[in-house]
Amino acid sequence: MANEKPDAKAEALWSHLHWLVVLEQQGSFTSAAARLGVSKAAMSQRVAELERAAGIALVTRTTRSVRLTEAGQRLVDDTRGAFEHIAHSFSGVRDLAAAPRGLLRVTAPLAFSRQQLMPRLPAFLRAHPQIRLELDLSDQIRSLALEGFDLAIRHVTAPPETHVAWALAPTRSLLVASADYLAAHGTPSTPQDLAAHHCLHYPRTQGAPAWSFVPRDAGVDGVRVVVPVTGGFAANNSEILRDAALAGLGIALVPDFSAQSGLASGHLSEVLPGWRPVDAFGEQLFAIRPYASHVPRAVAVFVDFLRASFAAGFIR
Numbered sequence: 001m002a003n004e005k006p007d008a009k010a011e012a013l014w015s016h017l018h019w020l021v022v023l024e025q026q027g028s029f030t031s032a033a034a035r036l037g038v039s040k041a042a043m044s045q046r047v048a049e050l051e052r053a054a055g056i057a058l059v060t061r062t063t064r065s066v067r068l069t070e071a072g073q074r075l076v077d078d079t080r081g082a083f084e085h086i087a088h089s090f091s092g093v094r095d096l097a098a099a100p101r102g103l104l105r106v107t108a109p110l111a112f113s114r115q116q117l118m119p120r121l122p123a124f125l126r127a128h129p130q131i132r133l134e135l136d137l138s139d140q141i142r143s144l145a146l147e148g149f150d151l152a153i154r155h156v157t158a159p160p161e162t163h164v165a166w167a168l169a170p171t172r173s174l175l176v177a178s179a180d181y182l183a184a185h186g187t188p189s190t191p192q193d194l195a196a197h198h199c200l201h202y203p204r205t206q207g208a209p210a211w212s213f214v215p216r217d218a219g220v221d222g223v224r225v226v227v228p229v230t231g232g233f234a235a236n237n238s239e240i241l242r243d244a245a246l247a248g249l250g251i252a253l254v255p256d257f258s259a260q261s262g263l264a265s266g267h268l269s270e271v272l273p274g275w276r277p278v279d280a281f282g283e284q285l286f287a288i289r290p291y292a293s294h295v296p297r298a299v300a301v302f303v304d305f306l307r308a309s310f311a312a313g314f315i316r
Helices: 008-012 013-028 029-036 040-054 071-096 110-127 178-185 191-196 238-246 258-264 297-310
Strands: 059-060 066-068 101-108 131-139 151-155 164-171 174-175 210-215 225-228 252-253 267-269 276-279 286-289
Touching: 013 029, 013 040, 013 066, 013 071, 029 040, 029 276, 059 110, 066 071, 101 110, 101 267, 101 297, 110 151, 110 258, 110 297, 151 297, 164 297, 174 238, 174 258, 174 276, 191 210, 191 225, 238 252, 238 258, 238 276, 252 258, 258 267, 286 297
Parallel strands: 101 131, 101 151
Antiparallel strands: 059 066, 151 286, 164 286, 174 252, 174 267, 210 225, 210 276
8 A cells, every 4th residue: 555654674674775785886795895884794694684584595606706696686776776866865965064165167258257256256255165166267158067067157148958047137238438439429329320430349250240229118029220330349358348448449339247337437338328239148147057956065055146146237
């Protein structure tokens, strides 16, 4: 019956079954005993007790090694997964009780890391002195599993479906320029006016660059305006584009986290605030990692830290 209690004799033999699994893994009584931290005699006695209870030989002994019989191998195959699951679960529970520790390997975009992440990291590392953080700065999409990363911070519109993702903050793209540039060249009032300006762009293809816009107050069905742009400078890094705008070289299209400090200080002004650039940069920051049933404690506390740090976003 479904609610029938387990046989008391079977319960008494659960540790014996585990020892048999270890014996199969190690291949000898001596190695299995060492793995379990018991004597070879105790190991042999447990297996003998299990054989008596089962009423069949489980192990074939030789002078140099042991080999499981068909019955013994079947018993091991049927129970190995359960013991591995128990060990994994216990490790996870023990991890909850311990202070986060160990090496945490994270890959993140260069500009975002320099401008937003790095200023916040000292507080995290002081709060968790037993975590060693290794930060890989790259705008390239890296293979987390193949390259051994625990976590990635990605600036995308949607995370890969094959990974677990935590949303950190929404982002938006915007146009910025310095007061000196706008005073010298005028302030555009429509996207089409950008054709007469020096536009600092992020090169993505070999073709002619173009920026796309929809009205800021329009929904997802807003009419898109596509404007070819030209300019004397381009860079595949939003921080560099921001700095070029600060130097008065033109109008830059950058994510809000790159423009934040310049706008706050008044050294940059937003251009065409009534229009929303689209298809330029991602619309969300995510922390992502390959799926696993157990998330290491160091990863969990770092994700919590990131979510708290960036929950307010960058520019309201």
